[in-house]
Amino acid sequence: MVHYIQKKTGMINTERLSLRLLNNTDPEFILELVNMPEWIRFIGDRNVHSTEDAQNYIQNALLDTTSQYWIVSLKEDKIPIGLITFMKRSYLLHFDIGFAFLTQYTNLGYAYEAVNAVVETILSDPSHEKIAAILLPENKKSIRLLQRLGLRFETEIKKKEQVLHLYSVPTDYLKINRLTSRFFNLFTNTNQQTPPLDDLYSICLQKAIIAKKEIDRTEIYDLEEFLNPRKIILTDGTLTEFREYEVSEETRISNHLAQRISRYHKDGYLNGVYFSENGTKLFQFTKDENTWKIASVIWEDSTSPVT
Structure with missing residues (x-):
């Protein structure tokens, strides 16, 4: 769970990290970061060669009212490890997200954790209809991270004799992704955790319909009818180590309506016997008012592999 105060302090806290806005106490870190070989190769040489240069870099960043810069630090010892930016570039229609981390803190999941938290704050602002990112096509690690966040390749851009790749994603798509993930996570009780079943009421319309397709019939439930029997079996030991997650999806959005076909896998122990199923x-x-909610869900289980 991400906790943040976006407007006043810019603070964002995740499980392992603390993010705050860039300030004048950061020149030593900036000096180290922008002179990494990876920064110079993939972002460019900023001619920052002293703490004074770094201070000027910070001052210029702070004067840019269209941009935000977050310093990413380890939560326990406050060591700065990375920088995330969100800025409006003159040649892009939408705001661009960027990130860089010290080499010794890469491949540990910190970049995804931090950037995902910043994206979460961006989604709370309805003025952003898309999130963009530009980078060199050979920056494979950053491309994989963007794809994991949901951004997809859009086009090539020529800038200063360089060919850059533009990735982007509609913010509505990201919101629907998160809403769908919350639905699947409602029922997880692995490692003896208590599933947050009552969250169903907050992610669905009050009169949402949930239906199960059987071979010869369709069972239809309101929220309470669907939830009550699952509360029992997920907490009384009948169904244990249960998890359900999305394997693939197709989403279509039209203004204030959306539809998603979700292929999923689920497994666990029912009365002590392991089972594994797939389905759709x-x-x-x-x-409504910048908030997506589930209006209906219909599912059909299948023991065949999801393709």
Whole structure:
């Protein structure tokens, strides 16, 4: 769970990290970061060769009212390890997200954890309809991170004799991704955790319909009818070590309506016997006041592999 105060302090806290806005106490870290071989190769030489240069770099960044810069630090010892930016570039239609981390802190999941938290704060601002990112096509690690966040290749851009790749994603798509993940996570009780089943009421419309397709019939539930029997079996030992997650999806968004075909896998122990199944869920969503909610879900289980 991400906790943040976006407007006043810019503070964002995740499980392992603390993010704050760039300030004048950061020149030593900036000096180290922008002179990394990876920064110079993939971002460019900023001609920052002293703490004075770094201070000027910071001052210029702080004067840019269209941009935000977050310093990423380890939560326990406050050591700065990375920088995340969110800025409006003159040649891009939408704001661009960027990130860089000290070499010794890469491949540890910190970059994804931090950037995902910043994206979460961006999604709370309805003025952002898309999130963009530009980078060199050979920057494979950053491309993989962007793809994991949900951004997809859009086009090539020529800038200062360089060919850059533009990645982007609609913020509505990211919101629906998160809403779908919350639905699947409602029922997880692995490692003796208590599933957050009552969250169903906050992610669905009050009169949402949930249906299960059997071979010869369709069972239809309101939220309470669907939830009550699952509360029992997920907490009384009948169904244990249960998890359900999305394997692939197809999402279509039209203004304030959306539909998602979700192929999923689930497994666990029912009365002590292990089981594993796949299936398909069809979600329908509606959007009111910048908030997406589930209007209906229909699912069909299958023991065949999900493709």
